[in-house]
Amino acid sequence: MCGIVGFVGKKQAAPVLLDGLSKLEYRGYDSAGLAVRNGEEDPVVVKAKGRLQILSEKTNAGKAVKGGCGIGHTRWATHGEPSETNAHPHCSDDMNVVGVHNGIIENYQELKDKLSRHDYTFYSQTDTEVAVKLIDYYYKKYQVGPIDAIAKTMVRVRGSYAIAVMFKDYPGQIYVARKDSPMVIGVKDGQTYMASDVPAILKYTNEIYYIGNLEMARLDQGEVTFFNLDGDEVKKDLVTIDWDAEAAEKGGYEHFMMKEIHEQPKVVEDTINSVIKEENGKLSVDLSGIGIGSDDLKNVSDIVIAACGSAYHTGVVDQYVIEDMARVPVRVELASEFRYRKPLLNPNTLVIVVSQSGETADTLAALREARAMGNKVLGIVNVVGSSISREADYVFQTLAGPEISVATTKAYSCQLIAGYMLAIALGKAKGTIDAEKEHELLTEMRTIPGKMEKILEEKDRLQWFASKFANTKDVFYIGRGIDYSICLEGSLKLKEISYIHSEAYAAGELKHGTISLIEDGTLVIGVLTQSELFEKTISNMVEVKSRGAYLCGVTSYGNYSLEDTADFSIFVPKTDEHFAASLAVLPLQLIGYYISVAKGLDVDKPRNLAKSVTVE
Numbered sequence: 001m002c003g004i005v006g007f008v009g010k011k012q013a014a015p016v017l018l019d020g021l022s023k024l025e026y027r028g029y030d031s032a033g034l035a036v037r038n039g040e041e042d043p044v045v046v047k048a049k050g051r052l053q054i055l056s057e058k059t060n061a062g063k064a065v066k067g068g069c070g071i072g073h074t075r076w077a078t079h080g081e082p083s084e085t086n087a088h089p090h091c092s093d094d095m096n097v098v099g100v101h102n103g104i105i106e107n108y109q110e111l112k113d114k115l116s117r118h119d120y121t122f123y124s125q126t127d128t129e130v131a132v133k134l135i136d137y138y139y140k141k142y143q144v145g146p147i148d149a150i151a152k153t154m155v156r157v158r159g160s161y162a163i164a165v166m167f168k169d170y171p172g173q174i175y176v177a178r179k180d181s182p183m184v185i186g187v188k189d190g191q192t193y194m195a196s197d198v199p200a201i202l203k204y205t206n207e208i209y210y211i212g213n214l215e216m217a218r219l220d221q222g223e224v225t226f227f228n229l230d231g232d233e234v235k236k237d238l239v240t241i242d243w244d245a246e247a248a249e250k251g252g253y254e255h256f257m258m259k260e261i262h263e264q265p266k267v268v269e270d271t272i273n274s275v276i277k278e279e280n281g282k283l284s285v286d287l288s289g290i291g292i293g294s295d296d297l298k299n300v301s302d303i304v305i306a307a308c309g310s311a312y313h314t315g316v317v318d319q320y321v322i323e324d325m326a327r328v329p330v331r332v333e334l335a336s337e338f339r340y341r342k343p344l345l346n347p348n349t350l351v352i353v354v355s356q357s358g359e360t361a362d363t364l365a366a367l368r369e370a371r372a373m374g375n376k377v378l379g380i381v382n383v384v385g386s387s388i389s390r391e392a393d394y395v396f397q398t399l400a401g402p403e404i405s406v407a408t409t410k411a412y413s414c415q416l417i418a419g420y421m422l423a424i425a426l427g428k429a430k431g432t433i434d435a436e437k438e439h440e441l442l443t444e445m446r447t448i449p450g451k452m453e454k455i456l457e458e459k460d461r462l463q464w465f466a467s468k469f470a471n472t473k474d475v476f477y478i479g480r481g482i483d484y485s486i487c488l489e490g491s492l493k494l495k496e497i498s499y500i501h502s503e504a505y506a507a508g509e510l511k512h513g514t515i516s517l518i519e520d521g522t523l524v525i526g527v528l529t530q531s532e533l534f535e536k537t538i539s540n541m542v543e544v545k546s547r548g549a550y551l552c553g554v555t556s557y558g559n560y561s562l563e564d565t566a567d568f569s570i571f572v573p574k575t576d577e578h579f580a581a582s583l584a585v586l587p588l589q590l591i592g593y594y595i596s597v598a599k600g601l602d603v604d605k606p607r608n609l610a611k612s613v614t615v616e
Helices: 013-022 054-059 108-116 129-141 147-158 256-262 262-271 296-297 309-326 336-340 363-373 387-391 409-432 435-445 448-456 459-468 482-500 507-512 531-545 559-566 581-598
Strands: 002-008 031-037 044-049 069-075 096-103 160-166 173-180 182-189 191-195 207-210 215-220 221-229 274-279 282-285 302-307 331-332 347-354 377-381 393-395 474-479 500-506 525-529 549-554 568-572
Touching: 002 013, 002 096, 002 173, 002 215, 013 031, 013 044, 013 054, 013 069, 013 191, 013 500, 031 054, 044 054, 069 096, 069 160, 096 129, 108 129, 108 507, 129 147, 129 160, 147 160, 147 173, 147 215, 173 191, 182 221, 191 215, 256 262, 256 581, 262 448, 282 409, 282 435, 296 409, 302 309, 302 336, 302 363, 309 331, 309 347, 309 409, 309 482, 331 336, 336 363, 347 363, 347 409, 363 377, 363 387, 377 387, 377 409, 387 393, 393 409, 409 435, 409 581, 448 581, 459 581, 474 482, 474 507, 474 531, 482 500, 482 525, 482 581, 500 507, 507 531, 525 531, 525 581, 531 549, 549 581, 559 568, 568 581
Parallel strands: 302 331, 302 347, 347 377, 377 393, 474 500, 474 525, 525 549, 549 568
Antiparallel strands: 002 069, 002 191, 031 044, 031 069, 096 160, 160 173, 173 215, 182 191, 182 207, 215 221, 274 282
């Protein structure tokens, strides 16, 4: 949520800031602003409510704002309504400190009252204005430098933040600090860049520093210095990001979501091959790069998976797959509820956290809770150097590349692959899978990308179907076992980008209340990839059809009896049924996409949603 960009260099800052903020629009926002300094002059602050385009027009694409040092921000309203006044940047009363901030200051009212007693006035409803003025207060009261003033503020503030500020007395410098909220810094050719996420600066550099939790940094032209909370310098290693700038562009597609749907075969193949080795013609899972060995897996008594949103849905799939393949008990938890349940973890419980960004606040909190209890944590993440990848004991790095659309597709598919690989490795370690079965499963997994391609070749038929239901009000997804897991993701894809009410139900639960919602014409989508459960789900579909539902069914080639029941049938290639989610989810992604397009909605940036939820 929210996006921050900063720049210090010889060229004009404003166009760089606007370009970087445009790459962060996927994070969700309701207003935008920038502040630019030209030498020792007071900063020029320009803010706008609404889309970034409005800010660009107000500044003539940045050309009207001169100066080589600046900060920019896209705001997601938390404290205070969306407005130009509440938009960032915010300033101290005398413009001594100007800053932008991601996160939430939990004790902002207490701090605001304190500052009011010291003659500070407030023009906005935001917690960010409080943080900026608190920095100003400590800077003046103790007559210290920026780093000490920010450090004193960090000690006083409760909550999460990534903050960037400029000081009147230090022209040409930006000072930053973070706690829990993400931030990256890049340096190249005498220019320094800072942002909430890599895509914002990938056009300029792929050499990145990750600022640590409770750390600060000073940005000068072409250099950056890091400090800990005591003000001591901290050395950092550069991380090279393998993504290229073109990967974060639409590449001729109308929307990022469609581009990312079509990238799934390639990134799934890359993720599969990253953890497979072949010796004497036999394939096996190689988790050496993850850091978890066979003995570690052998000692696992049970698994708890904590995640949010689509990542949670991959965990539900993993629960079925791991328990069946490895016979190890698995519990899937919503990361946002994990801590509040006061979880019971055995010493040998392996906790798995799943997050595309590696910065999801609730998932990070679950990781820290598990580690505080003494448990090992395995992170499944897509972003190199993210907080989860740095704090987890083991890291499975998926290779989805930059995912820009708010509605995840390719990251979800790569997370599924990670779960399958862990299930096979765990089964091998526990003795429930032998080398021959491992080779067979991995051979089948290598066919998944090609089968995904086949599904995408037939997407025009799905577009026709979706156009028929662009004005529908309610959609229900039903399935059993792994099929129910697939329904969860299909339903989420539809509701988040089309704003249609949709729900996923385990098909056996229909008669426990849900069936009362079925009316004439209600769209019900059944997923039927599990052969042992096919007939049971068919019977549930017959039940809702008799009450007027319009039926769409998704199943594997060969199950043509579905056409006797469903009004519209979708067939996907056969695969090992443990891996069915990787194929059956594609038509559901496409249906959600095409319905959103038919309604004329902003597919990549749905209302009220953000790509990375970095505050609780």
